[in-house]
Amino acid sequence: MTTEIQNQADYIKDLRKKLGLGLTEMANLLGMNATGERTIRGWENGEHAPTKAKWNAIKELEDTLKAHYDNAPLKQQSLEQSDFTFIDLFAGIGGIRYPFQQLGGHCVFTSEWDKFAQKTYLTNYGEMPNGDITQIKAKDIPDHDILLGGFPCQAFSQAGLKQGFSDTRGTMFFEIQRILAEKKPKAFLLENVKQLQGHNKGETLKTILSILRGEFEQEIPEDVPMSEEARHALSEKLNYCVGFKVLRAGDFGIPQNRERVFIVGFDRDYYQLDQDIKFSDIFTWPEGSKEPTRVGDILQSPEELQADFEKHQKDRFTISEKLWTGHKKRKAEHQNKGNGFGYSLFSADDEYTNTISARYYKDGSEILINQGEEKRPRKLTPRECANLQGFPKEFDVDAVSQGQIYKQFGNSVCMKVIEAVAFQMTTAMKQAEQSKSSKQPKAVA
Structure with missing residues (x-):
């Protein structure tokens, strides 16, 4: 191995560790x-060297990350300014993170395996x-006050096979358990699909x-x-x-019939809570306003839809004639069978x-x-999906393709x-x- 390749190998490895990045990231x-x-x-083992273009990109990586942070619409305040710390596991696109951040929290660790x-x-x-959280040792995760985790739900959902703990995704709960055992945060919030409540009776x-x-x-x-581990x-x-x-989204001002199970816990040892103290003695679940909601409140205006059309030189949201015909056909077939499935x-x-x-x-x-009798219906726009999930207007919905952002909001x-929930916690x-x-x-005076 030449001295130049060795120096490059050491630089790449040191830089990656300094930036807190895994190989995949x-x-x-x-x-x-x-x-x-x-x-x-x-590269890090000195087996081969990066191309000139990749070497330049590596050297600019620290500046690249800094530029991302400087331009991020939802970047957090400094650790010194924060009131508490938390980690964000199975983070997705940060839907659980932001409310805790807004309440004065500082995120010290995030895990999400999907590259998009x-x-x-x-x-x-x-x-x-x-x-991948399964590849990260619990001792290497920073200490924190609150653990947040929307652990994978496919194993328990209606859309999945409902295999639960026999499904690898269902066992992600045990990754949370090992971190709780090692780091003992003061509190945690876990989220999953409503079907978890009835899974396996x-x-x-x-x-x-x-x-x-x-x-x-x-x-x-x-x-x-x-x-x-x-x-x-x-x-x-x-x-x-x-x-x-x-808890149901529709009870909190969002026009979506979305129900999820939330699990909240407080460390009895840290807070010196006797075993006879019940959960309801220290925590009250939020009820929400339960005022009527309206789908129109999350929809973009005709002018905004027109602007999207002009930007992309096409209508990205009205479904095709073929798809619309297929939807109507499947719905009619289901109705003939006496069930309500379909679009x-x-x-x-x-x-x-x-x-x-x-x-x-x-x-x-x-x-x-619905776009009226004269026009086929359309999908929600990415911005409307953000609105339907209660994300702030600053949230950037254009970082990935339209198909990927739909998956992410779903x-x-x-x-x-x-x-x-964060406020109550x-x-x-x-x-x-x-x-x-x-x-x-x-103390004795």
């Missing part, structure tokens, strides 16, 4: 393909998320809650896939005061839409907007619900902190 930032991780590993979601996250928050949720409370005594079967962490008992509730059409004056899902990009069938959370934490302080023995 660095490859994504450099615009490399699926083999990028292996290529960077080769990483790009949207980077564009909006100015930070590149870490990748309620046994799956019961198991999750008992693990979080430190009450679980059984062995997790060996055929349930999880990392060795996660399996080992199950031997360490947690001690959280935990509650859960299904759903909504107008501005409707109270709410169906739940937007990750498959929305395929045909838009769950939420089509997989995300309703921010307005998170805002309400941080309020409860302050009150618990004050109660804990009052229990401390007074």
Whole structure:
């Protein structure tokens, strides 16, 4: 190995660690393909050297990340200015993060494996998320006050196979458990689909809650896939005061019939909470305004739609004649069978839409907007999807393709619900902190 290649190898490895990037994340930032991780590993081992163009891009990487941060519409305040710290697991595009950030929190660690979601996250928050959480040791995650995690829900959802813990995605809960066992944050917020509540006749949720409370005594079967660290962490008992509730977006000012399970917990050891103290003694679930909602409130104006048409020189949202014919045919077939499956059409004056899902990009069938008898219906625009999930108007919806942003919003959370839960959580934490302080023995003068 020549001295030049060795120097380059050392520089690349040191830079990547300094920027807190994994091999995959660095490859994504450099615009490399699926083999990028292996290529960077080769650079760091001195097996080969980057091209001149890639070497220049590597040297500019720190400035590239700084530019992303400087231009990010939702960048956070400094750690010194913050009131608490948190981590954002299975982060998606940051739907759970922003409300906690707005309440004075500082995110010290993010994990999201999907490279397209990483790009949207980077564009909006100015930070590149870490990748696959199963490959990150819990001890390497910074200490934090609150753990946030919208852990993968396909294993429990209606759209999935409802396999639960027998599905690798369902076992992502155990990755959360191992981090809780190692870092012991003061509180956590977990989010999942409503179907988690009834999965396996309620046994799956019961198991999750008992693990979080430190009450679980059984062995997790060996055929349930999880990392060795996660399996080992199950031997360490947690001690959280935990509650859960299904909350609906439509009750929080958003015209969407979206229901999700939220699980909140507070560390009994840290807050010195006796075992007889119930969850309801320290936390009150938000009720929402429950005022009538209207689909028209999230729709873009005709002028905005026209501007999009002129920018792209085409109508990107009205569905094709072929797709519309197929929708009508399938709906008629379902009606003949006596069920209500098929496309759903909504107008501005409707109270709410169906739940937007990750498959929305395929045909838009769950939420089509009526454009009158003379025109075929259309899909929601990306900006309307952001509105339907309660994201702020500053959120950039153009970081990735139209198909990818539809997936991302379908997989995300309703921010307005998170805002309400986050406020109740941080309020409860302050009150618990004050109660804990009052229990401390007074110093002798």
